[in-house]
Amino acid sequence: MERRSVLGGLGLGLAGAASLAIPARAAGKSFTVALIPGLTTDAFYITMHRGAAAAAKALGVHLVFQGAPEFNPVQQVPVLDAVIARKPDALLIAPTDKVQLIKPLQAAASAGIPVITVDTYIGSGIYQTGSGDADFPLSYIASNNTLGGQMAARALAKELGGKGKVYVSNIQPGVSTTDERTAGFIDEMKKAFPGITVLPTQFNDDDANKAASQAQSVLARNPDLGGVFGANLFSAMGAANGIQQGGAAGKVKVVAFDAPQTIIGNIKSGLIDIAIAQHPAEIGWFGVAAAYAHLTGQSIPPAIATGFTIIDKQNVDDPATQKFVYSA
Amino acid sequence: MSVTASTHAAPGNPRGRRTLAALAAARAWIFLILLVVVFEIWSQIAYGTTFIFSSFNIRSIAVFAVAPVLLGLGQTLVIISGGIDLSVGFTMGLAAVIAAHVANGVGAAAGPGIGLLAAFVVALGATMVPGWINGVLVARLRVPPFIGTLGMYGVARGAAYLFADGTTVPVQNNWLTWLGNGRILGIPALVIIAVAVVAIFHYLLSETLFGQYTYAIGGNRQASSRAGVNVRRVTIILYVLSALTAGIDGILYTGRFAAGAPQAGEPLLLDSIAAVVIGGASLFGGSGTIIGTIIGALIIAVIQYGLVFLNVEPFWQFIAVGLVIIISVLVDQSQRRFSGGRQDE
Numbered sequence: 001m002e003r004r005s006v007l008g009g010l011g012l013g014l015a016g017a018a019s020l021a022i023p024a025r026a027a028g029k030s031f032t033v034a035l036i037p038g039l040t041t042d043a044f045y046i047t048m049h050r051g052a053a054a055a056a057k058a059l060g061v062h063l064v065f066q067g068a069p070e071f072n073p074v075q076q077v078p079v080l081d082a083v084i085a086r087k088p089d090a091l092l093i094a095p096t097d098k099v100q101l102i103k104p105l106q107a108a109a110s111a112g113i114p115v116i117t118v119d120t121y122i123g124s125g126i127y128q129t130g131s132g133d134a135d136f137p138l139s140y141i142a143s144n145n146t147l148g149g150q151m152a153a154r155a156l157a158k159e160l161g162g163k164g165k166v167y168v169s170n171i172q173p174g175v176s177t178t179d180e181r182t183a184g185f186i187d188e189m190k191k192a193f194p195g196i197t198v199l200p201t202q203f204n205d206d207d208a209n210k211a212a213s214q215a216q217s218v219l220a221r222n223p224d225l226g227g228v229f230g231a232n233l234f235s236a237m238g239a240a241n242g243i244q245q246g247g248a249a250g251k252v253k254v255v256a257f258d259a260p261q262t263i264i265g266n267i268k269s270g271l272i273d274i275a276i277a278q279h280p281a282e283i284g285w286f287g288v289a290a291a292y293a294h295l296t297g298q299s300i301p302p303a304i305a306t307g308f309t310i311i312d313k314q315n316v317d318d319p320a321t322q323k324f325v326y327s328a
Numbered sequence: 329m330s331v332t333a334s335t336h337a338a339p340g341n342p343r344g345r346r347t348l349a350a351l352a353a354a355r356a357w358i359f360l361i362l363l364v365v366v367f368e369i370w371s372q373i374a375y376g377t378t379f380i381f382s383s384f385n386i387r388s389i390a391v392f393a394v395a396p397v398l399l400g401l402g403q404t405l406v407i408i409s410g411g412i413d414l415s416v417g418f419t420m421g422l423a424a425v426i427a428a429h430v431a432n433g434v435g436a437a438a439g440p441g442i443g444l445l446a447a448f449v450v451a452l453g454a455t456m457v458p459g460w461i462n463g464v465l466v467a468r469l470r471v472p473p474f475i476g477t478l479g480m481y482g483v484a485r486g487a488a489y490l491f492a493d494g495t496t497v498p499v500q501n502n503w504l505t506w507l508g509n510g511r512i513l514g515i516p517a518l519v520i521i522a523v524a525v526v527a528i529f530h531y532l533l534s535e536t537l538f539g540q541y542t543y544a545i546g547g548n549r550q551a552s553s554r555a556g557v558n559v560r561r562v563t564i565i566l567y568v569l570s571a572l573t574a575g576i577d578g579i580l581y582t583g584r585f586a587a588g589a590p591q592a593g594e595p596l597l598l599d600s601i602a603a604v605v606i607g608g609a610s611l612f613g614g615s616g617t618i619i620g621t622i623i624g625a626l627i628i629a630v631i632q633y634g635l636v637f638l639n640v641e642p643f644w645q646f647i648a649v650g651l652v653i654i655i656s657v658l659v660d661q662s663q664r665r666f667s668g669g670r671q672d673e
Contacts, residue, residue, distance in 0.1 A: 041489045041495075041590065043495035200642070206595060208581075212391075213632060216388035220637055221639065244509060261496070262585075328494065
């Protein structure tokens with residue numbers, strides 16, 4: 001509480017200084033909000049941008065979307081610095097590393113730019129508590145990836161009637177979101193579905209070809225394999241192809257995390273059974289809305305959890321489902 | 329190094345050197361066979377099942393090897409000529425995205441067969457552009473291949489993402505997806521196509537004057553030029569061929585996964601270069617064979633598939649492939665020291 005008021009005071013002071021330098025803003029010109037995604041070449045963040053743009057339009061906010069082509073701090077930090085140099089009124093960012101982005105974001109905060117993290121977080125992801133050096137962002141807006149993993153486990157267990165062998169196809173260890181999905185999936189399976197055996201997780205380097213080969217190999221070793229959980233697009237796409245190449249399409253259930261067009265196409269053709277769709281547009285919308293609320297003197301919650309939608313063959317063609325398909 | 333570039337095997341080598349060279353050429357084979365034997369025994373002892381005498385496993389390994397093999401084919405020629413092509417990964421992605429769009433668009437208008445044909449023509453035509461530019465940069469403007477193709481890596485990547493609108497392009501073309509997943513007499517169509525392309529490249533490299541020029545340029549560029557080889561023209565063609573195999577790879581990827589992904593080839597680039605090196609090609613140019621690259625790719629595929637089959641902790645895969653690369657290069661180096669020169673084939 002106290003910490004927030006200190007930060008707020010600092011922000012006000014700097015905002016005052018800025019208004020001297022830029023008289024246009026004092027004259028009531030619209031706010032500029034910058035959105036820095038984890039990477040620019042990903043349907044998830046492109047969809048987040050769509051939601052953010054919708055909110056920006058509704059609120060008369062100017063939205064800037066800039067990011068790096070790959071999900072790593074070495075490429076993200078220069079983009080962040082360049083954005084800070086342009087002095088936006090608020091910053092929405094999906095930090096690419098829990099630790100490495102703390103210092104660069106502190107620079108933004110001390111320049112008087114309120115920081116809100118979307119999708120990923122810094123520190124523990126619990127902000128405005130007065131503990132640690134990474135609690136300064138105002139809010140963390142994201143879907144809970146652990147919960148998403150649990151939902152994937154429940155959906156798959158239901159398909160399998162509560163028994164059988166499954167494994168997780170993951171990209172590489174150390175990525176917070178995919179690690180949480182994997183952990184959520186495995187924990188839920190162990191806790192709630194004792195009839196299901198979880199085989200060791202396979203890491204595919206985000207290479208669909210490797211994920212496919214691993215699926216075939218696991219299938220060769222375990223002909224009674226019941227299902228696979230692909231923790232991201234290429235993991236799911238690759239696993240589905242491996243199952244198909246292995247002649248077990250339809251028999252082995254494939255659950256995908258995220259719902260870009262490709263996954264939706266695969267659900268229609270039967271290669272993938274279930275997709276756990278996050279709501280990236282919702283994250284973007286609430287990100288801009290939260291920034292606007294803060295900039296206009298409202299208080300905002302330190303965390304906003306966005307939802308999931310389960311897409312399968314039954315609802316994939318529903319008009320109501322279409323807004324959860326990732327697209328620009 | 330031989331100035332007369334028109335003969336097939338390096339002439340005038342003493343017998344001892346030849347034996348050594350043959351041994352070195354065989355080392356990739358020996359490695360592969362040893363690997364399979366070890367995995368077979370391991371599988372028999374630990375699980376009581378066969379590893380290699382299973383059509384399922386052989387088919388899986390073959391399908392897995394197709395992508396790095398195709399990416400490595402053109403790369404082998406480029407590396408033999410003393411160059412390197414870092415752009416192939418995203419040239420592949422570019423072809424994948426273009427093929428997806430064309431197969432969808434033309435397919436919807438004129439039927440899936442015409443759509444498939446158009447996808448091949450347009451995607452391969454498009455990949456020739458970055459290939460040709462690479463060649464011109466290296467051959468005419470004397471840009472180091474590492475730098476020139478690194479630049480093209482970025483350009484092709486950007487173009488692929490732009491065409492794909494930043495995401496993957498789903499494919500609705502039964503003919504194209506059949507190409508990626510169908511089988512003829514139990515053999516995946518992918519593998520049949522790859523074998524055909526491999527045969528063409530093997531012939532090109534080992535039986536034609538063009539192949540000899542490629543070795544000659546890698547052996548000694550100046551000498552080849554003085555001997556009358558049109559070094560610039562051959563070099564440009566090499567980079568175009570490299571882009572073309574990447575393009576074929578991209579189209580097949582699109583068929584297989586029913587999606588054109590801009591980043592399809594990104595994780596494959598290093599695997600494909602590793603395959604070329606394990607197969608006996610020297611990054612200094614002048615040596616290497618197509619068959620070697622195939623064996624190299626199969627070694628990587630057997631390790632990666634086999635270790636999963638044997639339930640080995642996943643991280644050992646990285647270590648195993650890394651060790652094989654290091655050992656291969658060590659053997660190569662020591663063989664070079666003994667023979668005191670480059671080896672043609």
